[in-house]
Amino acid sequence: MNSRQFSKLVSYLSKNYQIYATQEENGQVVIDELHDAKKAVLDNRLPFYSWKRFFVPECESLFEYDGVSLTPSSREQGKQTVLLGINFVDLKSIILYDRVFAADTYYQSRRNNLLIIAHNFLPGPENNLAHVEYKEENLKQYSFDVFLAAQENSVIGHKKTEIEYRVFAGSEKGEKVLRESGYKDYQRIECLGLLSEDRSGSAMNVFRDKLTNHHNPKIWEELGRRCIECGKCTIVCPTCFCFRLDDTPSLEVGQGQRQRCWDACFYQEFSEVAGPSTGSTGSPQAGSGQAPKFLKTTAEKIHFWYYHKFARIPDEHSITGCVGCHRCYQVCPVGIDIKKVLEDVYNS
Ligand code: SF4
Numbered sequence: 001m002n003s004r005q006f007s008k009l010v011s012y013l014s015k016n017y018q019i020y021a022t023q024e025e026n027g028q029v030v031i032d033e034l035h036d037a038k039k040a041v042l043d044n045r046l047p048f049y050s051w052k053r054f055f056v057p058e059c060e061s062l063f064e065y066d067g068v069s070l071t072p073s074s075r076e077q078g079k080q081t082v083l084l085g086i087n088f089v090d091l092k093s094i095i096l097y098d099r100v101f102a103a104d105t106y107y108q109s110r111r112n113n114l115l116i117i118a119h120n121f122l123p124g125p126e127n128n129l130a131h132v133e134y135k136e137e138n139l140k141q142y143s144f145d146v147f148l149a150a151q152e153n154s155v156i157g158h159k160k161t162e163i164e165y166r167v168f169a170g171s172e173k174g175e176k177v178l179r180e181s182g183y184k185d186y187q188r189i190e191c192l193g194l195l196s197e198d199r200s201g202s203a204m205n206v207f208r209d210k211l212t213n214h215h216n217p218k219i220w221e222e223l224g225r226r227c228i229e230c231g232k233c234t235i236v237c238p239t240c241f242c243f244r245l246d247d248t249p250s251l252e253v254g255q256g257q258r259q260r261c262w263d264a265c266f267y268q269e270f271s272e273v274a275g276p277s278t279g280s281t282g283s284p285q286a287g288s289g290q291a292p293k294f295l296k297t298t299a300e301k302i303h304f305w306y307y308h309k310f311a312r313i314p315d316e317h318s319i320t321g322c323v324g325c326h327r328c329y330q331v332c333p334v335g336i337d338i339k340k341v342l343e344d345v346y347n348s
């Protein structure tokens with residue numbers, strides 16, 4: 001697919017879908033509504049924020065209540081949405097959302113309205129994602145509708161020349177938009193979203209072991225002294241999807257709605273539960289006035305964050321809870337670098 005054919009595809013999509021795409025704004029790549037195909041940026045730079053909010057919104061209403069009667073909030077029936085420019089790195093996080101929210105009807109209604117157009121990136125002088133391996137033969141393990149595989153020599157760094165793509169349709173929906181937009185030279189593959197990482201003998205297995213059975217408290221105590229619990233890393237992380245439930249009363253007595261909103265394990269109330277407080281021995285301290293918490297210190301919180309990504313998620317979902325995007329380091333005000341932490345864990 002060349003740039004003229006790409007413009008034709010975008011023009012077809014704009015008549016039938018709302019399109020969000022990666023675009024450049026003040027030297028940064030952001031995700032915004034697309035009105036002109038030429039503004040789409042499909043290169044080796046990641047958008048500052050990931051695509052998470054399209055799959056798991058920052059806040060969503062689950063149901064409204066009026067006394068004891070509950071009315072489910074209306075599911076999104078609006079215009080279908082195209083997500084154009086999901087890079088190969090962030091594509092992995094979609095497999096995780098699909099597994100975690102497999103039985104969640106709110107997620108499923110939203111997901112059915114999305115058409116995913118993903119792409120790879122090529123080695124270049126400004127490619128800081130060289131550690132992420134792209135293999136065309138593995139594409140069917142991911143989940144997308146259309147995949148644009150940029151061909152060698154068509155991108156240099158993030159300077160676009162004439163970009164040529166090999167095109168894959170990963171679903172019936174993807175095949176339909178390609179066909180209806182007049183593009184025929186695509187390869188149909190059946191995307192199964194079955195990516196499963198074999199950890200035996202790998203570094204990931206070592207992380208899992210060191211984060212569970214042989215965890216070295218000194219690493220987390222040192223990080224706990226630096227971390228200020230701002231939660232920025234969780235906001236930008238594509239694989240942080242933890243949430244809290246808020247009841248928001250309206251002005252009418254007994255009425256309101258329950259919302260599901262992003263939360264972060266670094267925040268004070270994240271692991272707080274109702275009941276008598278527990279002391280350092282774990283025994284209840286009735287009348288202390290403080291609710292019990294599972295994560296009390298910053299060291300415990302930061303250890304939990306790594307444990308969740310590199311031990312619990314892989315155990316439950318067969319893939320690592322980290323796509324290697326490095327966004328958490330870019331936003332951390334105290335410079336905690338996930339690569340360095342993992343090196344320390346590995347060598348501990
Ligand atoms: S590198 Fe950091 S921000 Fe990116 S997925 Fe891993 S933990 Fe999340």
Ligand code: SF4
Nearest residue numbers: 227228230231233332
């Ligand atoms: S961004 Fe850095 S300081 Fe803030 S919570 Fe995350 S690790 Fe801690």
